[in-house]
Amino acid sequence: MKVRMTVNDKTEEHDVEDRQLLVHFIRETVGLTGTNIGCDTSSCGACTVLLDGESVKSCTVLAAQADGCAITTIEGLANSDGTLHPVQQAFHEHHGLQCGYCTPGMVMAAVSLIAEHGQLTEAEVREGLEGNLCRCTGYHNIVKAVLAASGSEVHA
Amino acid sequence: MADAGSILGNAVMRLEDPELLTGAGRYVHDLESPGAARVVFVRSSIAHGLLRSVDVDGARGMPGVVAVYHAGGDDLGLMPFQSFPMLAESFNRPVFARDRVRFVGDIVAAVVAETGPQAVDAAEAVVVEIDPLPVVVSQEAALASEAPLLFPDHGSNVCFATSFGEDEDPLEGAEVVAEVAMVSQRLAGVPMESNGCLMVPGDPPAGITCWISHQAPHSVQPALVGVLGLEPEAVRVVCPWVGGGFGPKAAVYVEFLVAAAAALQLSRPVKWVETRSEDMVALVQGRDYVMNAKLGLTRDAKIVGLDANVVASGGAYPALGAVLPMLTQMMVVGVYDIPKVRFQGATAVTNTTPVGAYRGAGRPEATQLIERVLDVAADQMGVDPAEIRRRNFLDPAAFPLTTITGGAYDSGEYAKALDAALVAAGYDELRSEQARRRAAGESVQLGIGVSAYVEVTAPLGLHTEYGAVEVHEDGTASMAVGTSSHGQGHHTAFAMVASDVLGIPMDKIRLVNSDTAAVPRGSGTLGSRSLQTAGNAVLAASQVVLVRARQIAAHELEASPDDIVVGEGGVHVAGMPGRTVLWEQVAAASRDASRLPPGLEPGPLRHEGDFDGTNSTFPFGAHVSVVDVDTETGKVTMRRHIAVDDCGRILNPLLVRGQQHGGIAQGAAQALFEWVQYDGDGNPLTTNLMDYAIPAASELPSFEASNTETDSPRNPLGAKGIGESGTIGSTPAIQNAVVDALSHLGVRHIDMPCTPERVWQAITDATREAQR
Numbered sequence: 020m021k022v023r024m025t026v027n028d029k030t031e032e033h034d035v036e037d038r039q040l041l042v043h044f045i046r047e048t049v050g051l052t053g054t055n056i057g058c059d060t061s062s063c064g065a066c067t068v069l070l071d072g073e074s075v076k077s078c079t080v081l082a083a084q085a086d087g088c089a090i091t092t093i094e095g096l097a098n099s100d101g102t103l104h105p106v107q108q109a110f111h112e113h114h115g116l117q118c119g120y121c122t123p124g125m126v127m128a129a130v131s132l133i134a135e136h137g138q139l140t141e142a143e144v145r146e147g148l149e150g151n152l153c154r155c156t157g158y159h160n161i162v163k164a165v166l167a168a169s170g171s172e173v174h175a
Numbered sequence: 176m177a178d179a180g181s182i183l184g185n186a187v188m189r190l191e192d193p194e195l196l197t198g199a200g201r202y203v204h205d206l207e208s209p210g211a212a213r214v215v216f217v218r219s220s221i222a223h224g225l226l227r228s229v230d231v232d233g234a235r236g237m238p239g240v241v242a243v244y245h246a247g248g249d250d251l252g253l254m255p256f257q258s259f260p261m262l263a264e265s266f267n268r269p270v271f272a273r274d275r276v277r278f279v280g281d282i283v284a285a286v287v288a289e290t291g292p293q294a295v296d297a298a299e300a301v302v303v304e305i306d307p308l309p310v311v312v313s314q315e316a317a318l319a320s321e322a323p324l325l326f327p328d329h330g331s332n333v334c335f336a337t338s339f340g341e342d343e344d345p346l347e348g349a350e351v352v353a354e355v356a357m358v359s360q361r362l363a364g365v366p367m368e369s370n371g372c373l374m375v376p377g378d379p380p381a382g383i384t385c386w387i388s389h390q391a392p393h394s395v396q397p398a399l400v401g402v403l404g405l406e407p408e409a410v411r412v413v414c415p416w417v418g419g420g421f422g423p424k425a426a427v428y429v430e431f432l433v434a435a436a437a438a439l440q441l442s443r444p445v446k447w448v449e450t451r452s453e454d455m456v457a458l459v460q461g462r463d464y465v466m467n468a469k470l471g472l473t474r475d476a477k478i479v480g481l482d483a484n485v486v487a488s489g490g491a492y493p494a495l496g497a498v499l500p501m502l503t504q505m506m507v508v509g510v511y512d513i514p515k516v517r518f519q520g521a522t523a524v525t526n527t528t529p530v531g532a533y534r535g536a537g538r539p540e541a542t543q544l545i546e547r548v549l550d551v552a553a554d555q556m557g558v559d560p561a562e563i564r565r566r567n568f569l570d571p572a573a574f575p576l577t578t579i580t581g582g583a584y585d586s587g588e589y590a591k592a593l594d595a596a597l598v599a600a601g602y603d604e605l606r607s608e609q610a611r612r613r614a615a616g617e618s619v620q621l622g623i624g625v626s627a628y629v630e631v632t633a634p635l636g637l638h639t640e641y642g643a644v645e646v647h648e649d650g651t652a653s654m655a656v657g658t659s660s661h662g663q664g665h666h667t668a669f670a671m672v673a674s675d676v677l678g679i680p681m682d683k684i685r686l687v688n689s690d691t692a693a694v695p696r697g698s699g700t701l702g703s704r705s706l707q708t709a710g711n712a713v714l715a716a717s718q719v720v721l722v723r724a725r726q727i728a729a730h731e732l733e734a735s736p737d738d739i740v741v742g743e744g745g746v747h748v749a750g751m752p753g754r755t756v757l758w759e760q761v762a763a764a765s766r767d768a769s770r771l772p773p774g775l776e777p778g779p780l781r782h783e784g785d786f787d788g789t790n791s792t793f794p795f796g797a798h799v800s801v802v803d804v805d806t807e808t809g810k811v812t813m814r815r816h817i818a819v820d821d822c823g824r825i826l827n828p829l830l831v832r833g834q835q836h837g838g839i840a841q842g843a844a845q846a847l848f849e850w851v852q853y854d855g856d857g858n859p860l861t862t863n864l865m866d867y868a869i870p871a872a873s874e875l876p877s878f879e880a881s882n883t884e885t886d887s888p889r890n891p892l893g894a895k896g897i898g899e900s901g902t903i904g905s906t907p908a909i910q911n912a913v914v915d916a917l918s919h920l921g922v923r924h925i926d927m928p929c930t931p932e933r934v935w936q937a938i939t940d941a942t943r944e945a946q947r
Contacts, residue, residue, distance in 0.1 A: 051198070057368065062865050063451075093198035094198045114832070119196075146873050152869055154419050155662050157839055161872065
């Protein structure tokens with residue numbers, strides 16, 4: 020079937036298989052590989068993107084279901100002049116990433132969390148990100164980065 | 176310490192981040208190659224059985240199918256594969272199961288098709304007939320008399336054994352004996368990026384380029400060379416960005432061999448993308464020890480001797496994991512002065528996923544063994560857990576020393592780390608709070624767990640490494656190393672070292688690694704070895720490059736090389752920065768015989784060498800875990816975790832802290848959450864991330880990590896490894912904390928993971944026992 024949506028403000032119109040997941044559409048059809056796949060049970064959140072501004076695990080959505088929607092992936096987050104989005108910048112400053120594989124999903128989830136709640140507490144960040152798994156950082160610096168990006172003060 | 180003004184020791188942000196933060200970094204799964212076919216493996220769903228037939232006819236006719244391989248048909252000529260050289264060849268793994276399958280996940284066939292979905296569909300159409308055999312799931316079952324044999328030709332399920340001090344009773348003369356039987360349960364590594372590869376034939380001509388998600392490309396390359404029958408230069412192995420490794424990605428996978436052989440046979444690229452559920456049976460797993468420890472002490476809590484016994488599971492085809500009891504044996508005395516030790520270790524093959532290295536690899540088991548039995552002794556004797564440790568620490572004045580079990584410890588100040596951890600924790604206040612809750616009979620009790628550890632980094636002879644540094648004619652520099660970064664931040668760390676010597680800004684220094692065509696040799700990144708080996712190789716090479724640069728500049732400036740110093744953008748005579756010879760000029764002059772002083776040969780401004788640390792290094796530290804244990808539900812909540820880890824002199828505290836945090840989380844994961852489980856028929860029960868509970872942010876606290884710094888004398892950077900310390904130190908501290916919370920109720924031990932069910936059961940059992 021034919022689907023049409025915007026991905027990072029660019030219109031994408033493609034014929035897709037009925038069974039194609041949004042994450043495969045993004046990675047294979049559109050060719051944006053920043054969005055990663057880390058499991059096959061919608062547990063890890065590595066594939067998190069924004070769908071009409073809200074975070075969604077793109078492995079839980081069929082490409083067909085996203086017809087007519089606006090998708091934002093990690094590639095669409097930084098400014099066109101290359102300046103990092105505040106959440107990306109906070110991850111950099113607080114060493115919120117190591118291997119980087121969970122990072123795109125984690126950043127997108129954090130962007131959505133902050134957009135929804137504004138300034139966050141540590142407990143809110145930890146609860147809010149529980150659908151995104153990281154194996155490298157122990158979450159400590161991710162939490163710090165998200166707190167900082169939300170405008171909260173952070174300690175060591 | 177580094178000189179004033181030096182970049183070393185500073186929290187420098189990572190050079191790696193911008194690419195990874197914007198989704199520009201490419202992992203193996205992201206790579207495409209024109210015309211690439213996809214391979215999907217047909218795996219045994221039976222843990223142990225005789226392979227009766229493999230019918231691939233249906234699969235061959237499916238849309239898009241290019242080839243089907245299996246032992247009864249085209250097997251690509253692949254010979255049985257030896258996973259680790261120390262093990263008997265009778266345990267070699269047939270790449271495609273021949274007469275027998277030995278674990279759920281054993282490869283029966285491989286299907287290559289035009290697309291991934293087509294390969295998956297065709298793999299479903301392969302019909303496999305297996306007659307089930309009796310299954311051996313645990314190592315104890317494998318060692319029982321009359322146990323079914325996995326390899327009847329070998330005649331035994333024992334694949335490795337090690338022992339020490341067999342003849343003597345180490346507990347002789349002990350006034351008190353503490354004993355505990357414990358388990359270090361099987362764990363899965365779960366790098367967020369699962370395994371995978373893209374094999375591209377014809378590049379180099381008549382050869383192949385193998386893109387793999389790996390920690391040690393130079394270890395995979397010879398395996399591929401041997402199997403494919405090509406010349407070494409015809410096989411290039413490259414790792415692009417790698418989404419975590421944690422040890423399992425240091426193993427050579429037969430899937431790589433199949434994909435590469437198929438790519439050569441078909442003359443087209445072949446890609447393998449492992450799914451998570453496949454990863455949970457195919458990627459080597461970790462730990463899986465059953466242990467027993469008896470500790471003899473005097474009445475004043477001085478250790479007299481240790482009697483330890485460990486039995487490990489090697490899984491179906493023994494690999495590196497099978498020999499890890501060797502490391503456990505070496506490290507079993509930990510940070511303590513133990514006069515007598517008896518250690519017996521054995522590894523058995525079982526009908527389970529093969530066991531390899533996983534963050535800690537042999538040392539968490541050793542640390543758990545000694546740290547648990549010490550706590551049992553402390554509890555039994557009414558001595559504070561911190562005090563019993565202090566009474567038995569090795570004397571810092573005795574370093575370097577070789578322990579009774581052969582650990583050649585370089586440096587250590589164990590009491591210093593413990594004291595720092597106790598102060599940071601507010602230990603005495605915590606004990607008061609615990610006493611208050613106990614007296615009040617509160618339903619949520621406080622547990623305080625202590626561990627003191629020493630571990631070995633760059634172990635097993637992995638203390639040498641290749642490194643090269645070159646300054647180019649555009650004024651930039653590059654570093655080539657035989658380690659293979661996959662999240663550790665090596666570009667940043669090594670660039671700090673080179674920049675400190677040469678004064679070239681870090682962002683003008685490139686890292687070349689993880690490519691056998693660009694780096695002649697290397698042992699990869701594992702065993703927390705990279706900074707102490709490759710970091711020092713970069714340091715040495717930078718220094719030699721600087722010597723040459725000073726000679727060249729001195730010739731140009733008609734000065735003495737001794738007077739030449741590093742300055743902005745180049746080198747100059749001390750005190751005369753106005754006449755700087757820029758790096759661009761030095762690099763150009765280096766190749767120009769007419770611009771060189773007598774005795775220097777023209778050539779690149781480059782040096783390469785192999786750094787030899789002469790031996791491993793031995794990081795150490797102390798952790799304090801603070802947990803709440805709900806005695807009504809058994810639920811354990813981590814309140815605080817205090818870690819003082821000493822990894823020698825610190826190059827970049829930002830990176831060190833990151834390793835500590837990640838290590839603590841994985842240690843906590845073993846103590847409280849994770850456990851690879853099988854049913855009685857050998858069916859894995861934890862094959863996805865819903866059933867295998869790696870912790871989320873909501874299940875962990877922030878950590879209180881700090882350091883003491885005790886230089887290693889074995890390398891100029893004074894560095895020891897930090898990758899695994901967090902895991903090694905945290906696991907027994909947390910387990911000790913859980914037991915400590917309940918010791919007043921009579922609970923003496925709870926096996927990991929300390930799940931609510933197990934904790935609740937332990938409380939119930941202890942309460943019943945007390946009422947008898």
